[in-house]
Every structure is written in structure tokens, then in C-alpha cells.
Amino acid sequence: MSLNVEHASVRVLPSEKPLRLLDNAGHAVTGAATGGFGLPDSETLLDLYRKMVVARRFDVQVTALTKQGRLATYPSAYGQEACEIGAVAALTTDDWLFPTYRDSVALLTRGIEPGDILAAFRGDWHNGYDQHAHRTAAQATPLATQTLHAVGLSHAARLRHDPVVALTFLGDGATSEGDAHEAFNFAAVWQTPTVFVVQNNQFAISVPLERQTRAATLADKAVGYGMPGYHVDGNDVAAMYAVTQAAIDRARSGGGPTLIEGVTYRIEAHTNSDDPTRYRAARDVEHWKRRDPIERLEKYLVSEGALTEALRTEIADAAEALAERTREVMTTEAEIDPLELFDHVYGRDRAALLEQRAALEAELAAGAFASHAGAAR
Amino acid sequence: MTATVTSSTSAEASAPTQLTMAGALNAAMRDAMTADDRVVVYGEDVGPLGGVFRVTDGLQAEFGTDRIWDSPLAESGIIGTAIGMAMYGMRPVVEMQFDAFSYPAFEQMVSHVAKMRNRTKSRVTLPMVVRIPCAGAIGGVEHHSDSSESYWASTPGLTVVMPSNPADAYSMLREAIDSDDPVVFMEPKSRYWSKAPLALPVTTAPMDRAEVVREGTDVTLIGYGPTVRTALEAAEAASEEGLSIEVIDLRSLSPFDDATVGASVRKTSRAAVIHEAAQFGGYGAEVAARITERNFHHLAAPVLRIAGFDIPFPSPKLEEYHLPTANRVLAALDTWEWDA
Ligand SMILES: Cc1ncc(C[n+]2csc(CCOP(=O)(O)OP(=O)(O)O)c2C)c(N)n1
Numbered sequence: 001m002s003l004n005v006e007h008a009s010v011r012v013l014p015s016e017k018p019l020r021l022l023d024n025a026g027h028a029v030t031g032a033a034t035g036g037f038g039l040p041d042s043e044t045l046l047d048l049y050r051k052m053v054v055a056r057r058f059d060v061q062v063t064a065l066t067k068q069g070r071l072a073t074y075p076s077a078y079g080q081e082a083c084e085i086g087a088v089a090a091l092t093t094d095d096w097l098f099p100t101y102r103d104s105v106a107l108l109t110r111g112i113e114p115g116d117i118l119a120a121f122r123g124d125w126h127n128g129y130d131q132h133a134h135r136t137a138a139q140a141t142p143l144a145t146q147t148l149h150a151v152g153l154s155h156a157a158r159l160r161h162d163p164v165v166a167l168t169f170l171g172d173g174a175t176s177e178g179d180a181h182e183a184f185n186f187a188a189v190w191q192t193p194t195v196f197v198v199q200n201n202q203f204a205i206s207v208p209l210e211r212q213t214r215a216a217t218l219a220d221k222a223v224g225y226g227m228p229g230y231h232v233d234g235n236d237v238a239a240m241y242a243v244t245q246a247a248i249d250r251a252r253s254g255g256g257p258t259l260i261e262g263v264t265y266r267i268e269a270h271t272n273s274d275d276p277t278r279y280r281a282a283r284d285v286e287h288w289k290r291r292d293p294i295e296r297l298e299k300y301l302v303s304e305g306a307l308t309e310a311l312r313t314e315i316a317d318a319a320e321a322l323a324e325r326t327r328e329v330m331t332t333e334a335e336i337d338p339l340e341l342f343d344h345v346y347g348r349d350r351a352a353l354l355e356q357r358a359a360l361e362a363e364l365a366a367g368a369f370a371s372h373a374g375a376a377r
Numbered sequence: 378m379t380a381t382v383t384s385s386t387s388a389e390a391s392a393p394t395q396l397t398m399a400g401a402l403n404a405a406m407r408d409a410m411t412a413d414d415r416v417v418v419y420g421e422d423v424g425p426l427g428g429v430f431r432v433t434d435g436l437q438a439e440f441g442t443d444r445i446w447d448s449p450l451a452e453s454g455i456i457g458t459a460i461g462m463a464m465y466g467m468r469p470v471v472e473m474q475f476d477a478f479s480y481p482a483f484e485q486m487v488s489h490v491a492k493m494r495n496r497t498k499s500r501v502t503l504p505m506v507v508r509i510p511c512a513g514a515i516g517g518v519e520h521h522s523d524s525s526e527s528y529w530a531s532t533p534g535l536t537v538v539m540p541s542n543p544a545d546a547y548s549m550l551r552e553a554i555d556s557d558d559p560v561v562f563m564e565p566k567s568r569y570w571s572k573a574p575l576a577l578p579v580t581t582a583p584m585d586r587a588e589v590v591r592e593g594t595d596v597t598l599i600g601y602g603p604t605v606r607t608a609l610e611a612a613e614a615a616s617e618e619g620l621s622i623e624v625i626d627l628r629s630l631s632p633f634d635d636a637t638v639g640a641s642v643r644k645t646s647r648a649a650v651i652h653e654a655a656q657f658g659g660y661g662a663e664v665a666a667r668i669t670e671r672n673f674h675h676l677a678a679p680v681l682r683i684a685g686f687d688i689p690f691p692s693p694k695l696e697e698y699h700l701p702t703a704n705r706v707l708a709a710l711d712t713w714e715w716d717a
């Protein structure tokens with residue numbers, strides 16, 4: 001069987017207003033604004049709620065630990081939980097995720113341990129988790145580069161006739177990178193089972209969206225590549241989940257890639273070393289805080305009688321337990337063996353690296369580095 | 378240069394026929410694709426056209442469009458998607474059309490291809506080959522002749538090799554495709570049409586080894602890719618004047634075979650390295666430094682570099698002035714004090 005696809009381009013124009021299933025007051029939306037997507041059932045929404053609450057607690061905890069100097073850096077996802085979790089929750093365990101540095105809470109949702117998610121942020125030289133076991137690539141920092149990896153992996157799965165989809169996150173700023181363009185185009189031309197989720201959090205560090213693009217929406221870009229694009233309220237987890245689910249289903253059944261733009265807001269600074277007071281007004285942040293994705297879903301679930309006080313307490317306890325576990329791992333000094341620096345550069349031994357490794361080993365043995373455990377004290 | 382060639386015993390070798398380097402590379406891909414269905418080939422114009430140098434000639438007709446296909450025209454896209462395919466267990470062999478057009482892929486190469494194994498503690502490896510037609514002497518117009526080897530060779534995590542003859546081209550490409558680590562496979566364009574009698578499959582020395590291709594006692598001349606021939610020509614001419622030159626074909630730029638080069642230099646006590654790339658910061662600087670650091674007390678003279686000028690690669694009408702020649706090599710050797 002050949003994977004050659006007929007040359008038919010897709011023209012799905014994204015909606016001008018972000019489509020949504022729950023409004024900010026927590027009421028179910030009806031009519032054209034839903035884009036024809038249906039509200040997920042209560043069980044799914046409760047699960048998403050639980051995941052978001054746990055993720056929020058985790059994020060706040062890690063930001064606090066970063067301020068205490070336990071991490072070298074932490075890009076917070078505060079306020080973006082609906083975007084991250086709505087999208088990732090729609091993946092199966094066989095599907096792959098290609099995340100960025102921003103997406104710690106998505107990794108948490110995939111079942112990756114806090115200490116492993118944060119390994120590189122705390123200053124280790126590697127990504128902590130098993131990428132194959134979790135079907136989650138190492139967090140990418142060079143912007144938009146990971147989008148091409150997602151296209152390649154999902155194309156390989158398709159060539160192998162495996163029903164595997166790859167989902168990749170990228171930021172609003174990253175859509176300006178050439179690799180984003182190349183990934184959108186390769187995916188569309190090859191009709192790969194890829195879902196691109198652009199988290200439009202309005203800023204690339206300090207640079208606002210209007211300095212990145214003249215397009216009316218980032219989802220509009222999809223049209224030029226011949227793939228469907230969806231402009232979604234990224235603080236509505238129900239909408240993010242439903243739209244991503246549909247994109248994944250289409251990808252899995254051979255329908256090709258989709259570009260989803262989730263409109264959201266970065267509540268925290270870019271990272272701990274950023275100073276947002278230099279480029280945005282506090283009242284803008286307050287405006288978006290009143291559009292909190294968790295509160296919105298909570299209002300809906302309470303009004304439906306689905307979220308009981310007992311359940312709320314249980315979820316809060318689970319979140320607290322995770323925060324405690326996170327504090328524990330992050331306040332325990334990670335043992336990093338400097339000699340491992342040489343061990344994973346190549347699969348085969350190289351004489352030059354072995355020489356350099358031996359030289360460092362001798363320095364360590366001689367106590368040349370006070371910070372090293374083996375040093376003479 | 379058939380001295381080092383040994384016919385493989387693992388598969389039945391065909392009777393020797395004259396094969397060009399392009400033909401040998403083509404055969405290596407065909408045999409690798411036959412042996413392992415995870416091997417896929419893509420790039421610009423590699424399908425029905427068979428590549429601008431015809432290195433993939435006939436492969437699409439034989440294997441179909443799911444195994445070898447024309448990709449959209451974007452080098453970062455080619456390398457970036459190959460990374461994803463390799464993560465999934467495929468063995469992509471991708472072609473950069475010319476070395477001067479591989480630069481859009483620089484970020485993917487340096488930030489991901491080179492680092493993936495390390496930053497994932499060997500959990501994610503990238504068994505992929507990036508084929509790059511390289512160097513000059515084909516009368517290429519602007520941007521069609523370049524020598525990008527030191528960019529790649531100076532990047533930790535990459536393995537960089539460059540064959541100089543058809544037998545090595547076949548053997549080293551098979552080995553590169555079989556490798557679990559990414560390999561930058563540089564193909565000297567001016568040697569694509571060079572011929573040798575070959576019985577395939579052929580297995581030459583491992584691709585991380587340098588080879589002594591002509592023995593000598595007075596000078597070690599080091600070349601790779603296109604300049605191995607230059608070195609051999611210089612050695613032949615010098616022998617008529619009673620100077621015995623040993624010629625080494627580096628074959629591998631990263632890793633560097635210090636052992637083979639060092640043994641030769643300790644024997645001859647004089648060394649020079651030849652490459653087409655500009656001299657400043659070029660690969661020869663590393664060769665000279667390594668030889669000097671490790672063998673200084675065996676050296677009778679400074680290590681010389683015979684390289685391209687420190688200028689952008691010249692136009693077809695002017696490239697002959699730029700490229701190292703046997704005469705220029707011999708003139709350089711003449712600058713040494715021979716009585717000292
Ligand atoms: C290729 C590249 N250029 C620059 C940077 C430095 N940098 C890191 S994050 C960032 C802003 C990215 O903004 P966006 O894509 O909107 O993602 P966000 O951080 O808002 O999630 C920049 C410029 C980088 N990581 N990679």
C-alpha cells in the first residue's frame with residue numbers, strides 16, 4: 001500500500017472568535033460559537049478538573065522552589081492549564097508528545113515524576129525521564145525545532161502502519177520560526193498524523209503577539225498549508241479537549257494534520273529571571289486572572305452538582321500530596337557524577353574522550369573541585 | 378587505492394566491475410534498503426531524477442515511494458523530520474543537495490542531531506545518515522562548491538566521515554547506515570565519477586580509521602576526500618626526486634585517528650595536511666595541533682597546512698588558483714630546512 005495521498009487541499013477557515021464550550025461564567029455555550037463541538041461528559045470534565053487542580057498546585061510549588069534557589073530556572077504554565085491539559089488528556093499512551101520548556105504540567109499529566117520533569121531545570125545535564133516509556137520527547141528549548149521531530153515521528157509511524165499520533169506544543173512566538181513553517185508544510189504535504197497546538201499566551205518573553213504576526217489569528221496560518229485550523233478559547237479546557245480529540249481522531253484515521261491555536265495568557269513572568277513590569281501592565285494580568293481556566297470549569301461542575309465538597313477536598317489533598325513530594329525531591333541534593341559527562345556523547349568509545357575522562361577523574365581524585373563529593377575535605 | 382580492499386566473506390561477492398563512487402554509493406543504499414526495511418531515503422530531487430548527482434538513480438523505481446521520496450524543499454525540515462523518524466526506529470538516509478545548501482539545517486544538526494543521545498542519557502539514539510556532497514573542482518557556480526567539514530567536525534556528538542574512493546564509499550556508507558549514532562557522510566563531488574574495479578559487497582577498514590594508502594619514510598602527507606589524490610600525485614612526483622612520502626587518507630574527520638597518524642609521523646618526523654577548505658580555523662589546524670602536541674619531540678619541522686585561501690569559494694574560472702595542487706604541496710615541503 002502506498003501512502004501517496006491525493007492532492008486535495010483542505011480549506012477550513014478558523015472562526016474569527018475563539019470557539020468555546022464553556023463561557024467564563026461556567027455556562028455551557030450553545031450555537032455557532034461551539035464550532036459544532038459537543039461538551040465532553042461530566043466524568044471527563046471532572047477528570048480534567050482534577051488534573052488541572054493538581055497541575056496548578058505543582059506549578060505554584062515549583063515557582064516557590066525556584067525562588068528559594070532550588071531550580072536554576074522555571075518557565076511557569078500558570079493560567080495555561082486548560083491548553084496544556086485539555087490537549088494532552090486527549091492522547092492515548094501510544095501517542096507521542098513533543099513538548100517545550102513551557103509544558104511541565106503537560107508532562108505531569110502524562111504521568112512523569114516531578115523530579116524527572118525538572119531534571120534539566122535544576123541543572124542536570126540530561127532530561128530526567130524515559131522518553132520511550134512515556135512516549136514524550138525531551139523538552140525542547142530551541143524554538144519550534146521539536147515540531148519537525150513530531151512530523152517525522154508520526155510519519156514513520158504511518159509508514160509502519162501503526163495508529164500513532166504525535167502532538168506538539170509551540171508558543172505564539174515560535175510560530176515565527178522557520179522550523180514551524182517547515183513543520184506545518186511537511187505535515188500537510190505528507191499528510192502525517194500530527195497535531196500542532198499553538199499556545200498563544202500573548203507573549204514571547206517580552207514581545208507581544210502583534211509584533212510576531214499580521215495574521216488575524218495564528219490558526220489562520222493553517223489555511224495556507226492546506227490543513228484545518230481551529231481558533232480556540234485556550235482557557236476553556238472543555239473546548240481544548242474536544243477540538244484536540246477530534247484532531248487526533250482525524251489524524252489517526254489518515255486525515256492528516258491539524259493546527260489548533262489556544263488563546264490563553266501567561267500569568268507569571270517568562271521565567272524567574274524575567275521582569276514583566278517592564279513590558280506589560282498589572283491590570284492586564286488582573287484581567288486574565290479573572291478568566292482563570294480552573295475557576296471556570298469549577299463553576300460549571302458545581303452548578304451541575306458534579307463537584308461535591310467531598311470530592312473537592314479529595315482533589316485538594318491529592319494536589320497537596322504531590323506538592324509535598326515535589327518539595328521532597330527538589331530539596332534533596334541530586335547526585336550528579338561529573339564523569340557521566342563523557343558517557344553518552346557517542347555510542348562507541350572514542351579514544352580522545354576516554355583520555356579526557358581519565359584526566360577529569362584524576363583531578364577529582366586529587367580534590368581539585370571542592371564541590372565534588374569525592375574531593376578531599 | 379585497492380590495496381586496502383578486502384572482499385566481504387559474509388555475502389557472495391560479484392565479479393569485479395568498474396564502478397564510480399556515485400555508483401558505489403548507489404549500490405550501498407540499494408543493498409542497505411534491501412537488507413533492512415527501516416532504511417528510508419529522502420531529500421530534494423532524489424526520486425525520479427535520482428538526485429542532481431544521480432547517486433539515488435533507480436532506487437525509487439525499485440523500492441517505491443514509501444521507501445524513497447522527494448521531500449519538500451527545506452533542509453531544516455529534512456533533518457528535523459529525519460530526527461523524528463530515527464526516534465521511531467527508522468534509519469533515514471537523507472541528502473543535502475550541496476554542502477553550501479545544508480546550512481539551513483545547522484540548528485537541527487547542532488542542537489538536536491549532535492546532542493540527542495547525550496541529553497537523553499542514551500535513551501534516544503538517532504540512527505540517521507546525512508549525506509552531503511561537498512568540496513569543489515566541478516566548475517560549480519556560486520554556492521555550489523564549499524567545504525563545510527570543519528563546522529560539522531567541531532561539533533561534539535557528530536561522527537563525520539569522508540571517503541576518497543569507490544570501495545570506501547560503499548563500505549563506509551553501509552557502516553554509517555548500520556551505525557546507531559548519526560553520521561555526517563561527506564561525498565567529495567569531484568570524486569563522484571572516479572572509477573575503480575569493485576566486487577560488491579566490499580568491506581574496507583572500519584570508517585573511524587585512517588589508512589596509510591602509500592608507504593614512505595621521509596614525510597607524512599595527510600589528505601581526505603578530494604585531496605588524497607593530490608597527496609598521491611605529490612608523492613609520486615617527489616619519489617622521482619628521491620623523497621619518500623607516506624600518504625594517509627584520514628577517512629574519518631571525527632573521530633580523528635591519532636594512533637595511525639601518530640605512528641606515521643613518529644616514523645617520518647615531518648607532516649603536512651592538505652585540504653580544500655580555507656586555512657584559517659580549518660580542519661588542518663586541528664590536525665597540525667594534535668600532531669604537534671603528541672609528537673613534538675619526534676618532529677624535525679613544523680607541521681604544514683596546504684589549504685584553500687582564506688576567501689569565499691571562488692567562481693569556476695578561478696577555482697584552480699584556490700585548490701591545493703601537487704605542485705603547491707611540493708613547494709610547501711621545500712620551505713622546510715631539510716639539512717637540520
Ligand atoms: C531558536 C531560539 N531562539 C531564541 C530562544 C530564546 N527564547 C526562549 S523562550 C523565548 C520566547 C518564546 O516565546 P513563545 O514561543 O511565545 O513561547 P512561551 O515562552 O511564551 O511559552 C525565546 C525568545 C530560543 N529558546 N530558541
Ligand SMILES: [Mg+2]
Nearest residue numbers: 171172203204
Ligand atoms: Mg508565548
